[in-house]
Structures are given as C-alpha cells and as structure tokens.
Amino acid sequence: MEHITLLIGIVIVTALVFDFTNGFHDTANAMATTISTGALRPKTAVAMSAGLNLVGAFLSVEVAKTISGGIIDESAGIRPEVIFAGLVGAVVWNLLTWLAGLPSSSSHALFGGLIGATLVSVGTGGVHGEAVVMKVLIPAVAAPFVAGLASMAATRLTYRLARGRDExxxxxxxxxxxxxxxALVSLAHGTNDAQKTMGVITLALITGGVVAPHSDPPMWVIVSAGLAIALGTYLGGWRIIRTMGKGITDIQPPQGFAAQTGAAATILASSHLGFALSTTQVCSGSVMGSGLGRKGGVVRWSTAGRMVVAWGLTLPAAGLVSAGAAYLADQGPWGVATVAVLALAVCGGIWAASRRKPVDHTNVNEGPAVEPAGVVTTALQTVAPPPAGPVAANAAADAATHAAPATTPAKTPAQPATASS
Known part of the structure; x- marks a missing residue:
C-alpha cells in the first residue's frame, strides 16, 4: 500500500465509485420481481441483497482474472491514466441509463470504457480481440436468450404443476x-460483478508496479470492492427496479420465482467458467421469458425495445466517452484533472436532474401507464388467451376502469337525474 502513487489512488477511488454505481444500478436484477409481487418489502429486499452481494464477492476470482489479464494486455504499455479514463466512461453511462430507468449493462459499460481508452492511448495491440469476442460479445448475445428460454420453460412448468390448486x-x-x-441471484451478482471492479483495481496495481503481472486480487481489494457494491445495492436503484418489476411485464409470484431461478443458474454457471457476462441482460431476458411463459401474459415490447437499444449502445457509447477522456488524460496532470472535474460536473448534473421526479421505496411499485396492445401481443393472446380466474378478472376490471371515461358520459348539475318509470 505504501507504494501506491496519487494517480493509482485516484484510479482505485474511481473504480470503487463505479462499483458503487454498479450496485444500485443492478439492484433490480435480484429484487425487482420480489418487490413487485410483494414477496418482500422494498427496504428489506435491498438490505438482504446487499448482504449477499458482499458474501458473493469472496466466492471466486475467475472473472477478475478475465479483466485484469484477459481483455486488456497489461504488458502493452497500459498506464493508470488509461484505466482512469475507462472508468469515467463507465460511470457516466451507468448514471445516464439509471436516470432513464433503463436496465443496461454495467459490465459492458466497463468493458467499453476500458477498450475505448486503450485504443486511443495504446492502439489495437492493447486489446485482446479474441478474448473480447469469446468472453464478452458472444455471452452478451447468447445469455439473454438462454436465460429467457430457461425462464419461459420454468414458468410453464410451474403453472402446469400448480394447475387446479387454489391460488x-x-x-x-x-x-x-x-x-x-x-437471494441466489444476489449471491451470483456479487460473485460476478464485484469481481469486475477487483479486476480493474488489480490491473491498475499491475500497471503501477505494485503487484506482479497475473496476480490474484489482494485481500484488501476484495474487501473494498465487496463493501462498495453492497453499499450501492442497499441504497437501491429504484428507477430501474420500477422498470424491471412493472415496465416489462405484469409479474405474478410463479413467474417471479421462475425468472429468478433461471437467471441465478445462468449467472453462476458463467462465473464458474470466467465469462464476465451482464447480469442485467440475463435478468431482463428472464423477466421477458416469464412474461411469454405465462398463458395470456403480456410483454411490453416498447419497453423491451428501448432496453435492447440501450444494450447495443452501451459498449460504443462508454467507449467514446472514455476515448475522449483518455485523449485528455494523455496530455499530463492537467488533463487528468480536467477529466476529473468534467466527470464530477456531469455526475452532479445527472443527480440534480433525478431529483425533479424522485423514485424511491415509497413509489417504486407505481407501474407505468397502460400500454396499448401491439401486433405481437394481440397475436399471442389470440393463440393463448388469458386464463379464467382472479388474474383475468383483475385484468378485465382494469380494462373497464380505463375504458369507462371514454364510454360513460359524466353527469353535470345542469342535467338532473330523472326518475325511472
């Protein structure tokens, strides 16, 4: 610790800030369905998730190795300034998507930031292209589909097993x-996502000559990364929890159970293999799969479409921000200071904008406005109409409530009611 320079210290602090934003950005992954169905109170849910994120941070270091020695070539002249610039891009993108309530990938923001900064400062030789394709891009495309299919199958099986039973x-x-x-998803999230920050800090320590190349993260790095992501999780990313819990589909308890189980299995398997996939994409895919798996379920495709667009933009957008930050940081100490000031100003502006319409544990379950049924939803409901029972009755009551103002003329004092004959 005594050999850490001021610049490496700044990188470590910035990495922990990213870890903190990762925590509140991804709280929805584990707890959105649990909160939306009322299985746990909002504050209880995020407290439990925070504790399990912390425990999960100590279970493995395979993903940390993928980042510290897999995607970026630590021997290609990577300097702490490059890592700092990459983290700035990741933090800014995390906060922008949090403000919009979009569950984008914190992992891909980090990867995009590191890749963009490295390309500007070092060139293509500083990035292991094969590792990016095999351990980032392919899992990014495959994981949501795998988790969605698993969740859809689990949802159908769950309803089949409960057929005829009283709700x-x-x-x-x-x-x-x-x-x-x-709880399993929270543990898996800590195992996968906290390691990404460990990998970044370890990479900074390697580039600064503090630890040897290909080293495992020191224990103090593991502890600090676990605490940062746990604190962020406890504060709760309520905007994204609302989108995941209410904006994609109307989740019933059997769907929530199936979605979370499928997501946890996918994340834990990828962590064991060292795939640094996006837990956000896995959990979002699981929620969409649970919506398709319930007979008569509705997926709000406009919300899902916005999420997919955000997923596609995350790597290049974070990369562009980090590339600009790296160009400034390469100019010397004044460049690093300029990047830091600009980053603080942007983050402060995003926070101020979020206070205009705050979302917290008191209003997180206020769902979005009713979305008109699109072509896909109408076709699915024609093939598999909603089942009879309490769910259908509630849906019909909601439809009648929304239709009533348009079909029932309001009485006014000038039109007194007349007695019926």
Whole structure:
C-alpha cells in the first residue's frame, strides 16, 4: 500500500465509485420481481441483497482474472491514466441509463470504457480481440436468450404443476421460493460483478508496479470492492427496479420465482467458467421469458425495445466517452484533472436532474401507464388467451376502469337525474 502513487489512488477511488454505481444500478436484477409481487418489502429486499452481494464477492476470482489479464494486455504499455479514463466512461453511462430507468449493462459499460481508452492511448495491440469476442460479445448475445428460454420453460412448468390448486394455497410457497431465488441471484451478482471492479483495481496495481503481472486480487481489494457494491445495492436503484418489476411485464409470484431461478443458474454457471457476462441482460431476458411463459401474459415490447437499444449502445457509447477522456488524460496532470472535474460536473448534473421526479421505496411499485396492445401481443393472446380466474378478472376490471371515461358520459348539475318509470 505504501507504494501506491496519487494517480493509482485516484484510479482505485474511481473504480470503487463505479462499483458503487454498479450496485444500485443492478439492484433490480435480484429484487425487482420480489418487490413487485410483494414477496418482500422494498427496504428489506435491498438490505438482504446487499448482504449477499458482499458474501458473493469472496466466492471466486475467475472473472477478475478475465479483466485484469484477459481483455486488456497489461504488458502493452497500459498506464493508470488509461484505466482512469475507462472508468469515467463507465460511470457516466451507468448514471445516464439509471436516470432513464433503463436496465443496461454495467459490465459492458466497463468493458467499453476500458477498450475505448486503450485504443486511443495504446492502439489495437492493447486489446485482446479474441478474448473480447469469446468472453464478452458472444455471452452478451447468447445469455439473454438462454436465460429467457430457461425462464419461459420454468414458468410453464410451474403453472402446469400448480394447475387446479387454489391460488391462496400456493401463495406462501411461491413467496418463499421467490425469496430464496432472489437471494441466489444476489449471491451470483456479487460473485460476478464485484469481481469486475477487483479486476480493474488489480490491473491498475499491475500497471503501477505494485503487484506482479497475473496476480490474484489482494485481500484488501476484495474487501473494498465487496463493501462498495453492497453499499450501492442497499441504497437501491429504484428507477430501474420500477422498470424491471412493472415496465416489462405484469409479474405474478410463479413467474417471479421462475425468472429468478433461471437467471441465478445462468449467472453462476458463467462465473464458474470466467465469462464476465451482464447480469442485467440475463435478468431482463428472464423477466421477458416469464412474461411469454405465462398463458395470456403480456410483454411490453416498447419497453423491451428501448432496453435492447440501450444494450447495443452501451459498449460504443462508454467507449467514446472514455476515448475522449483518455485523449485528455494523455496530455499530463492537467488533463487528468480536467477529466476529473468534467466527470464530477456531469455526475452532479445527472443527480440534480433525478431529483425533479424522485423514485424511491415509497413509489417504486407505481407501474407505468397502460400500454396499448401491439401486433405481437394481440397475436399471442389470440393463440393463448388469458386464463379464467382472479388474474383475468383483475385484468378485465382494469380494462373497464380505463375504458369507462371514454364510454360513460359524466353527469353535470345542469342535467338532473330523472326518475325511472
């Protein structure tokens, strides 16, 4: 620790800030469905998720190795300034998508930032292209589909097994199942995402000559990264929780249980293999799969479309911001200081904008406005109409409530009611 320079210290602090934003940006991954179905109170849910994120940070270092020695060539002249610029791009993109309530990938923001900064400062020789394709791009495309298919199959199986059972009889079991599966996702998130910050800090220590190349993260790095992501998780990214829990589909307890179980299995398997995939994309794909898996379920495709666009923009957008930051940082100490001041100004502006319409644990379950049924939704409901029962009755009541103002003329004092004959 005594050999850490001021610049490396700035990089470490910035990495922990990114880890913090990763925590509140990705809280929805584990807890959105649990909160939206009422299985846990919002504050209880995020507290449990924070604790399990911290525990998960100590379970593995395989993903950290992928970042510190896999995607970026640590021997190609990577300097702490480059890592600092990459982190700035990732933090800015995380905050922008949080403000918009879009569950984009913190992981891809980090990868895009590091790649963009490295390309500007070092060139193509500083990036392991094969590792980017095999361990970032392919999992990014495949993981949402794999998780979505697993969740859709699990949802159909869950409803089939519960067929004929009274909804009240199964509610307690689904509630316990949701809590257990949410805990598993939180543990998996800590195992996968906290390691990414460990990898970045380790990379900074290697470039600064503090630790040897290909070293595992020191224990103090593991502890600090775990604490930062846990603190961010506890504060709760309520905007994204609202989108995941209410904006994609109307989640019933069996769907929430199936979605979280499928997501946890996918994330834990990828962590074991060292794939630094996006937990956000996995969990979002699982939620969409659960919507398609329930007979009569509706996926809000306009929200899903905005999410997919954000996913596609994350790598290049974070890369462009980091490329500009790297160009300034390469100019010397005044460039690094300029990047830091600009980053603080942008982050402060985003925070101020978020205060205009705050979202917190008191209003997180206020769903979006009713979205008109599109062509895809109408076709799916024609093939698989909503089942009869409480869910359908509630849906019909909601439809009648929204239709009433348009079909029932309001009475005014000038039109007194007349007695019927």
């Amino acid at each position: 009240a009889d199964t509610a307690k079991g689904y509630r316990a199942g949701q809590i257990a599966s949410a």
